[in-house]
Amino acid sequence: xxxxxxxxxxxxxxxxxxxxxxxxxxxxxxxxxxxxxxxxxxxxxxxxxxxxxxxxxxxxxxxxxxxxxxxxxxxxxxxxxxxxxxxxxxxxxxxxxxxxxxxxxxxxxxxxxx
Amino acid sequence: xxxxxxxxxxxxxxxxxxxxxxxxxxxxxxxxxxxxxxxxxxxxxxxxxxxxxxxxxxxxxxxxxxxxxxxxxxxxxxxxxxxxxxxxxxxxxxxxxxxxxxxxxxxxxxxx
Numbered sequence: 001x002x003x004x005x006x007x008x009x010x011x012x013x014x015x016x017x018x019x020x021x022x023x024x025x026x027x028x029x030x031x032x033x034x035x036x037x038x039x040x041x042x043x044x045x046x047x048x049x050x051x052x053x054x055x056x057x058x059x060x061x062x063x064x065x066x067x068x069x070x071x072x073x074x075x076x077x078x079x080x081x082x083x084x085x086x087x088x089x090x091x092x093x094x095x096x097x098x099x100x101x102x103x104x105x106x107x108x109x110x111x112x113x114x
Numbered sequence: 115x116x117x118x119x120x121x122x123x124x125x126x127x128x129x130x131x132x133x134x135x136x137x138x139x140x141x142x143x144x145x146x147x148x149x150x151x152x153x154x155x156x157x158x159x160x161x162x163x164x165x166x167x168x169x170x171x172x173x174x175x176x177x178x179x180x181x182x183x184x185x186x187x188x189x190x191x192x193x194x195x196x197x198x199x200x201x202x203x204x205x206x207x208x209x210x211x212x213x214x215x216x217x218x219x220x221x222x223x224x225x226x
Contacts, residue, residue, distance in 0.1 A: 102163065
């Protein structure tokens with residue numbers, strides 16, 4: 001069964017450093033998402049991406065964040081200058097249809113900012 | 115934007131009992147309502163979903179009901195087993211794109 005894969009599984013970084021989280025969506029999917037989950041809290045939407053541009057973003061997704069699809073398979077989330085409160089599990093997801101098809105989640109990247 | 119409320123936050127049942135988790139949503143344009151199960155440290159996994167043109171859907175021990183008028187939907191698990199223990203999240207799409215708005219989650223504990 002195809003899966004969304006994310007690397008690394010765990011990233012520790014110092015406050016103020018830049019991090020790039022990587023995702024390989026399912027190959028025939030066209031819609032890509034980043035979500036985050038602070039420990040013990042609900043999953044929160046960050047950004048959606050379609051046709052090489054951002055479709056929608058939440059208020060969490062400020063100027064410190066950016067997304068990119070650098071090639072035909074990878075989808076990345078960059079945090080320019082990490083803050084302590086950016087520590088969370090970041091999930092990538094993909095889907096093949098707008099309006100309500102199953103979003104497949106990756107296994108997540110745990111980001112710890114120290 | 116969409117707002118999803120989920121209750122209860124924790125639910126403890128004995129093995130074999132039924133469990134019911136309830137969610138309400140605010141945006142009448144929402145049309146897709148998935149339920150995810152998340153085991154500790156793992157990815158959310160879809161267990162069942164329902165679309166706004168259907169009132170009820172069942173898959174073995176799991177069922178979901180939707181009341182569009184009242185804007186609420188519920189997850190029902192019958193004959194619970196210890197391996198059902200996890201955090202369950204409901205979600206709704208606000209429309210336009212498949213962006214999911216999640217509830218805060220319910221920790222289900224099934225005791226043998």
